[in-house]
Amino acid sequence: MAVLTGYVEHIIYRNEENGYTVLELAADSGSFTLVGTMPMVSEGEPLEAEGEFTTHAVYGEQLIVSRYEVTAPQDVVSIERYLGSGAVKGIGPSLAARIVKKFKRDTMRIIDEEPERLAEVRGISENGARQIAAQVAEKRDLRQAMLFLQQYGISLNLAVKIYEAYGPQIYTILQSNPYKMADDIPGVGFRVADEIAKKAGIHSDSDFRIRSGIYYTLMRGVQAGHVYLPQEVLLRNASKLLGVPQEAMEKHIMDLVLDKRLVVKERDGEPIVYAATYYYMELNTAKMLTDLDVAYPMDTKQMEDWLRRIEAEEKLELDVRQREAVAEAIGRGVTVITGGPGTGKTTTINTILRYFEMEGLQIELAAPTGRAAKRMTEATGYEARTIHRMLEFMGTPGEEEHGDGVHFERNENHPLDADVVVIDEMSMVDIYLMYALLKAVPVGARLILVGDANQLPSVGPGNVLRDIISSGQFHVVKLTHIFRQSEASDIVMNAHRIHSGESIDYGKKSKDFLFVRRQDANSIINATITLVKEKLPPYVHAKIFDVQVMTPMRKGVLGVENLNKILQEYLNPPSDKKKEHTSPHGILREGDKVMQIRNNYQAEWEIVNRYGIPKEKGTGVFNGDMGFVKELNLFSEEILVEFDEGKQVRYPFRQADELELAYAITVHKSQGSEYPAVVIPVLTGPRMLMNRNLIYTAVTRARKCVCIVGVPEAFQAMVDNAEEQKRYSGLNACLEEMAQWKENMENL
Numbered sequence: 239m240a241v242l243t244g245y246v247e248h249i250i251y252r253n254e255e256n257g258y259t260v261l262e263l264a265a266d267s268g269s270f271t272l273v274g275t276m277p278m279v280s281e282g283e284p285l286e287a288e289g290e291f292t293t294h295a296v297y298g299e300q301l302i303v304s305r306y307e308v309t310a311p312q313d314v315v316s317i318e319r320y321l322g323s324g325a326v327k328g329i330g331p332s333l334a335a336r337i338v339k340k341f342k343r344d345t346m347r348i349i350d351e352e353p354e355r356l357a358e359v360r361g362i363s364e365n366g367a368r369q370i371a372a373q374v375a376e377k378r379d380l381r382q383a384m385l386f387l388q389q390y391g392i393s394l395n396l397a398v399k400i401y402e403a404y405g406p407q408i409y410t411i412l413q414s415n416p417y418k419m420a421d422d423i424p425g426v427g428f429r430v431a432d433e434i435a436k437k438a439g440i441h442s443d444s445d446f447r448i449r450s451g452i453y454y455t456l457m458r459g460v461q462a463g464h465v466y467l468p469q470e471v472l473l474r475n476a477s478k479l480l481g482v483p484q485e486a487m488e489k490h491i492m493d494l495v496l497d498k499r500l501v502v503k504e505r506d507g508e509p510i511v512y513a514a515t516y517y518y519m520e521l522n523t524a525k526m527l528t529d530l531d532v533a534y535p536m537d538t539k540q541m542e543d544w545l546r547r548i549e550a551e552e553k554l555e556l557d558v559r560q561r562e563a564v565a566e567a568i569g570r571g572v573t574v575i576t577g578g579p580g581t582g583k584t585t586t587i588n589t590i591l592r593y594f595e596m597e598g599l600q601i602e603l604a605a606p607t608g609r610a611a612k613r614m615t616e617a618t619g620y621e622a623r624t625i626h627r628m629l630e631f632m633g634t635p636g637e638e639e640h641g642d643g644v645h646f647e648r649n650e651n652h653p654l655d656a657d658v659v660v661i662d663e664m665s666m667v668d669i670y671l672m673y674a675l676l677k678a679v680p681v682g683a684r685l686i687l688v689g690d691a692n693q694l695p696s697v698g699p700g701n702v703l704r705d706i707i708s709s710g711q712f713h714v715v716k717l718t719h720i721f722r723q724s725e726a727s728d729i730v731m732n733a734h735r736i737h738s739g740e741s742i743d744y745g746k747k748s749k750d751f752l753f754v755r756r757q758d759a760n761s762i763i764n765a766t767i768t769l770v771k772e773k774l775p776p777y778v779h780a781k782i783f784d785v786q787v788m789t790p791m792r793k794g795v796l797g798v799e800n801l802n803k804i805l806q807e808y809l810n811p812p813s814d815k816k817k818e819h820t821s822p823h824g825i826l827r828e829g830d831k832v833m834q835i836r837n838n839y840q841a842e843w844e845i846v847n848r849y850g851i852p853k854e855k856g857t858g859v860f861n862g863d864m865g866f867v868k869e870l871n872l873f874s875e876e877i878l879v880e881f882d883e884g885k886q887v888r889y890p891f892r893q894a895d896e897l898e899l900a901y902a903i904t905v906h907k908s909q910g911s912e913y914p915a916v917v918i919p920v921l922t923g924p925r926m927l928m929n930r931n932l933i934y935t936a937v938t939r940a941r942k943c944v945c946i947v948g949v950p951e952a953f954q955a956m957v958d959n960a961e962e963q964k965r966y967s968g969l970n971a972c973l974e975e976m977a978q979w980k981e982n983m984e985n986l
């Protein structure tokens with residue numbers, strides 16, 4: 239650790255949002271560059287800073303500041319330099335000189351204690367004197383708060399956020415209920431608050447702690463895809479987290495219910511617990527969906543005539559189920575069409591679109607991901623958008639809808655201008671998005687939901703598509719005939735075999751479903767590298783980055799983390815020409831294939847033309863979006879990533895934790911995307927993950943070729959394992975209750 243004292247000569251760079259600062263410090267022993275979060279340091283101020291010296295490849299020696307303190311200027315020279323530096327608005331060098339000439343070493347005390355006397359200086363009015371005093375006091379408060387927060391081991395970055403949220407109230411909040419921060423401040427979770435509470439001497443059985451821990455456990459459940467948790471599971475997990483017996487917690491659940499933060503219901507005779515927001519989200523989703531599902535009068539003769547016309551034009555004949563699907567879409571407010579790959583879903587959507595177009599209805603077509611939307615556009619010739627874009631989401635915080643600053647311009651007050659809304663890849667739609675979508679679908683519009691219910695459920699919470707189907711309250715058409723069979727696609731045929739748990743012919747010479755037998759992890763990795771780098775790109779006529787490696791796990795030799803490190807070495811090795819940055823997830827290098835790993839609604843993107851001039855702008859990058867590192871700027875500390883469709887996003891280094899290498903991805907993250915070729919290494923793994931549902935999803939991501947590398951027995955074991963990870967979601971139950979209620983009302 240080195241300690242430097244001096245005064246701030248020059249602020250070289252400052253990020254006003256997070257206080258990240260590069261400055262030049264004039265110390266007795268010379269001039270130094272200091273880097274760190276120093277939000278309210280101004281030029282001219284005396285500073286004491288502690289940190290580690292590092293040598294930056296471009297900018298040379300720098301002190302990376304871990305702690306700093308702005309000391310009050312003592313001698314007249316320092317006082318004059320400080321006041322004249324522009325740190326206090328309204329005072330320039332000449333006024334500073336006059337003030338110091340008058341009050342000398344007493345200047346700072348006068349500003350603090352008798353600010354009205356500043357008016358004795360020529361050029362300062364009484365009002366001006368008061369404003370100067372207020373500014374100096376505000377800076378002093380902020381500084382004190384920073385010092386106070388640092389005692390609790392809070393990083394400077396977080397300290398700024400906490401101060402911005404609470405101002406002078408931080409002292410009481412931190413010492414009485416630091417858990418409040420977990421509710422109010424993004425970036426402070428229960429664990430951070432708990433650390434702080436420990437330092438503040440708060441007891442482990444404090445009411446605040448237990449309540450915060452219960453809520454945190456529930457939200458962890460949401461992150462894992464559950465909408466609620468059975469009370470028993472909640473208490474067990476919260477008890478483990480808090481080290482407090484379950485009996486001591488039940489009363490707190492009731493308190494949280496009274497505070498309207500939790501809702502307790504009964505399902506199958508057991509109490510279940512929702513975070514209130516999710517309960518109402520699920521309930522309203524059920525209500526809106528039920529309300530939309532009205533019967534529309536149908537002219538059967540017209541339908542038959544028009545369908546024949548469409549079939550003649552398209553040169554195809556719909557099968558019975560496809561016809562049924564079209565008829566349902568015409569006659570009902572809500573229709574669900576589900577089926578595996580190649581069962582004619584897209585063809586059915588196409589016919590429905592043509593039909594409604596002939597009726598002159600206004601149609602909206604959307605899918606949950608950009609890739610899926612693009613595929614829809616290509617397959618139907620109608621413009622399809624992502625659901626987010628269709629709903630015109632705004633990344634600006636304010637009217638918070640589910641706590642992360644999301645707001646959709648299209649909602650109940652400003653619904654979509656549509657008579658028909660078709661959503662594809664419904665299996666990926668979570669409860670948030672379904673709720674947002676339904677708010678924007680106008681009363682009287684038809685909603686057609688299309689998807690493959692056997693895919694893994696959405697990454698976000700809920701089991702929307704399956705719940706809608708299993709509720710039994712809507713017209714669901716299941717397409718089962720495999721049309722693509724005639725094209726001899728083993729991907730499609732094997733996907734259906736996997737779905738029904740049949741065994742696969744591993745010895746068959748197939749063009750698109752290849753099995754590369756390897757017995758151990760190292761040989762599997764070697765074969766994977768050769769396939770991605772050399773064999774598959776020419777085979778499927780695609781670029782190396784279009785070949786996607788997928789694996790069930792994150793950890794382990796064949797987990798995403800390890801595979802990414804190895805594939806990075808082979809596909810984008812270090813070079814003098816490529817800049818690098820070490821992010822929380824490892825090294826990012828120019829040219830790397832990366833994935834955005836959480837929804838960032840605020841991130842700004844732009845699409846530039848070949849002269850670098852922006853031609854389109856917008857906000858939002860989403861969990862699962864893939865791109866590559868186009869440029870690393872070590873001076874402005876930014877990573878420029880280009881995503882699909884040429885969307886470029888700049889990430890400050892501190893936000894690099896939103897990016898992960900994507901040479902290999904988990905099957906969960908692959909949902910909704912399709913790739914020309916997919917490589918799946920298979921050896922062993924946790925039984926919960928190694929299941930049929932997962933391998934089915936993985937295989938159906940491939941358009942032209944699937945390559946399984948490993949042991950056939952391990953693959954077959956996955957096909958045989960029909961167990962699934964349990965998801966606690968109650969949309970089906972809500973829908974059933976709603977229908978029951980409606981029936982009761984009608985019978986009254």
Ligand SMILES: Nc1ncnc2c1ncn2[C@@H]1O[C@H](COP(=O)(O)OP(=O)(O)OP(=O)(O)O)[C@@H](O)[C@H]1O
Nearest residue numbers: 554555556557578579580581582583584585721722
């Ligand atoms: N009624 C039909 N008669 C003849 N061919 C059909 C019929 N319906 C669909 N097909 C053909 O079967 C193939 C698969 O259909 P489609 O793309 O509509 O299925 P899908 O369920 O959307 O498949 P995927 O989910 O794999 O994209 C296409 O080549 C399509 O032209």
